[in-house]
Every structure is written in structure tokens, then in C-alpha cells.
Amino acid sequence: MERILRNFFLFLSKNRFFTKLAKKYGLRFGAGKFVAGETVPDAVKTIKELNEKGMAVTIDHLGEFIDSESEAREAAEGCIKAIEAIADHQLDSQLSLKLTSMGLDISEDLVMENMRRILDVAEEKDVFVTIDMEDYERCEKTLEIFKKLREDYEHIGTVLQSYLYRTVDDIKELDKYHPNLRLVKGAYKESPKVAFPEKKDVDENLKKIIRIHLLNGNYTAVASHDDRMIEYTKSLVEEKDISKEQFEFQMLYGIRVERQEELVKEGYKMRVYVPYGNDWYGYFMRRLAERPANVAFVLKGVFGK
Numbered sequence: 001m002e003r004i005l006r007n008f009f010l011f012l013s014k015n016r017f018f019t020k021l022a023k024k025y026g027l028r029f030g031a032g033k034f035v036a037g038e039t040v041p042d043a044v045k046t047i048k049e050l051n052e053k054g055m056a057v058t059i060d061h062l063g064e065f066i067d068s069e070s071e072a073r074e075a076a077e078g079c080i081k082a083i084e085a086i087a088d089h090q091l092d093s094q095l096s097l098k099l100t101s102m103g104l105d106i107s108e109d110l111v112m113e114n115m116r117r118i119l120d121v122a123e124e125k126d127v128f129v130t131i132d133m134e135d136y137e138r139c140e141k142t143l144e145i146f147k148k149l150r151e152d153y154e155h156i157g158t159v160l161q162s163y164l165y166r167t168v169d170d171i172k173e174l175d176k177y178h179p180n181l182r183l184v185k186g187a188y189k190e191s192p193k194v195a196f197p198e199k200k201d202v203d204e205n206l207k208k209i210i211r212i213h214l215l216n217g218n219y220t221a222v223a224s225h226d227d228r229m230i231e232y233t234k235s236l237v238e239e240k241d242i243s244k245e246q247f248e249f250q251m252l253y254g255i256r257v258e259r260q261e262e263l264v265k266e267g268y269k270m271r272v273y274v275p276y277g278n279d280w281y282g283y284f285m286r287r288l289a290e291r292p293a294n295v296a297f298v299l300k301g302v303f304g305k
């Protein structure tokens with residue numbers, strides 16, 4: 001049943017009609033539990049609250065299906081505004097973005113132009129930018145673009161997904177860039193031709209890439225709500241005497257909030273991924289796919305008050 005629901009929500013997450021409808025009607029159905037709001041001031045308010053609790057943040061200006069160059073330029077403009085707000089309010093926050101929202105499906109030149117505009121401001125304002133990883137189809141292109149940008153910019157990182165067979169090779173290949181990487185299990189529906197179908201293999205591979213990246217001396221963001229991944233990282237850094245300056249934990253806004261607070265109390269760096277914007281639908285559907293138990297919460301949002 002869980003697998004059926006997961007596939008159902010992943011299918012819904014790709015529906016362009018609902019995506020457009022959701023943009024028009026604003027945050028609904030309890031999406032506010034996972035999305036900080038629709039505007040930069042909404043995001044600033046949430047970042048301040050989290051910073052006060054000792055947590056760092058990465059904000060994500062939500063945006064997935066982009067049909068025109070002007071929409072992509074608008075999304076880049078949104079990212080620049082967010083970076084400026086982070087700097088103006090002196091917030092402890094980075095920025096995350098998706099290359100599709102920068103025009104990846106339109107042209108590589110457009111993405112590079114948008115990314116360079118964003119990164120010029122990011123370097124000037126000292127705000128770090130992470131390129132989220134999307135589905136397998138876009139993985140190769142995303143890594144190519146990351147490598148090109150990394151040649152010219154310091155304030156840039158990206159994400160690797162442990163469910164992909166290729167990831168161990170990617171992490172070894174990327175080592176020469178000394179990258180700051182976020183390591184995750186992976187949130188999209190992928191074919192068994194390219195990704196481990198069994199959860200236990202995905203989990204083992206996440207441990208493997210955490211180990212490789214940390215032992216290579218690179219900055220590592222362990223982005224998981226899974227206690228086993230957190231405990232694995234804690235014992236590895238203790239065994240290998242790795243400094244707390246070389247890694248951090250990351251979790252999504254609204255998920256396992258108590259655990260986030262505990263990690264801060266234990267003295268670990270904890271970063272919360274805070275999405276905001278009017279293009280919240282795809283993100284929200286992927287969160288429901290991960291944990292169908294959240295559906296009960298959504299139904300309350302739809303039917304109850």
C-alpha cells in the first residue's frame with residue numbers, strides 16, 4: 001500500500017496542470033507545514049526563528065516547470081532577491097535552487113547566464129548556493145554545469161543521491177573540486193536500470209558515500225531524517241577524529257523538529273531546508289510520497305478546521 005501511495009504522489013508531483021493551479025490559488029491543504037510561505041519576507045521571518053534556536057538554514061525558492069526564458073530569468077531574479085535579503089538581515093542562511101527553474105530544459109546558455117548572475121551576487125554577499133539534484137535524466141547535465149561553475153566560484157555546492165548506481169563514481173570524480181556536497185537518499189521515481197530498487201541498498205550506499213566524502217577531507221552535509229544515518233555519521237567522525245567544522249546535518253522544514261533541536265543541543269551543526277514561493281505543489285507532493293502518514297494531516301487541512 002505504501003509503495004502504491006508513494007508512486008501515486010510522485011506521479012501527481014509531475015502534473016503541470018495542478019502545478020499551475022496551485023500557483024494561482026496559493027498555499028493550501030496543510031502545505032504550510034512544509035513550506036515557509038510565498039514571499040521573501042515570509043522566508044526571512046522563518047529563518048530568523050530558526051536562527052534564534054541555533055539552527056542554520058538553506059532557503060529554497062520553489063520553482064520546477066519553467067516554460068520560457070522570461071520565467072527562468074524571473075526565477076533567477078527571485079534567487080538574487082533572496083540572497084540580498086539574507087545579507088541585509090544578516091541571517092545564517094544559504095540558498096538552494098534547481099537548475100530546471102533556471103532554464104535547464106530550455107538551453108544550457110540560459111542556465112549558465114542565470115547562474116553566473118546569481119553567483120556573482122552570492123560571492124559578493126558571502127552567501128553559499130547549493131544546486132539541488134533533480135531526476136536522473138538531469139543528473140549528468142547538472143554535474144557538468146556544477147563543475148564548470150566550480151572552476152570560477154567558491155560559493156557553490158551540489159547534491160548526490162545514494163539511490164543512483166553512478167553516485168560512488170561521481171563522488172570520486174568530484175573529489176578534485178574539493179566540493180561541499182549534500183548527500184541524500186534521493187526523492188524521485190527512478191527506474192531499476194539506474195537506481196537501487198531496494199531501500200536497504202540505498203541506505204548502505206548513503207553510508208558508503210558519507211564515508212568516502214568525509215575521509216577525502218571534504219565538507220559533508222548529511223541530509224537525512226533517518227536516525228541510523230545520523231548515528232553512523234556520529235560514530236564515524238568520532239572514530240576518525242573528524243572535526244565538527246567538516247560536516248553538518250540537514251533536515252527539511254517541518255520534519256522531525258524535535259530531533260533537529262536535540263542535535264543542536266548535542267553541539268552539532270544543524271541546517272534546516274526552508275522552501276518558500278508560490279510553486280509549492282511538486283515539493284509538497286514529494287514530501288507526501290516519502291511519508292504517506294502525512295496524508296492524514298493533509299486531509300485534516302482539506303476537510304477540518
Ligand SMILES: Cc1cc2nc3c(=O)[nH]c(=O)nc-3n(C[C@H](O)[C@H](O)[C@H](O)COP(=O)(O)OP(=O)(O)OC[C@H]3O[C@@H](n4cnc5c(N)ncnc54)[C@H](O)[C@@H]3O)c2cc1C
Pocket residue numbers: 131132133134159161182184185186187188223224225226227250251252255256272273290291
Ligand atoms: C535538507 C535536505 C535536502 C534534500 N535535497 C534533495 C535533493 O536535492 N534531491 C533529492 O532527490 N532529494 C533531496 N532530499 C530528499 C531526500 O532525497 C529524501 O527523499 C528524504 O530526505 C527522505 O529520506 P530520509 O533520508 O530522510 O530517510 P527515509 O528513509 O525517508 O526515512 C527514514 C526514517 O526517518 C524518519 N522519518 C522520515 N520522515 C519523517 C517524518 N516526517 N516524521 C518523523 N520521522 C520521519 C523515520 O524514522 C523513517 O523511518 C533532501 C532531503 C533533505 C533532508
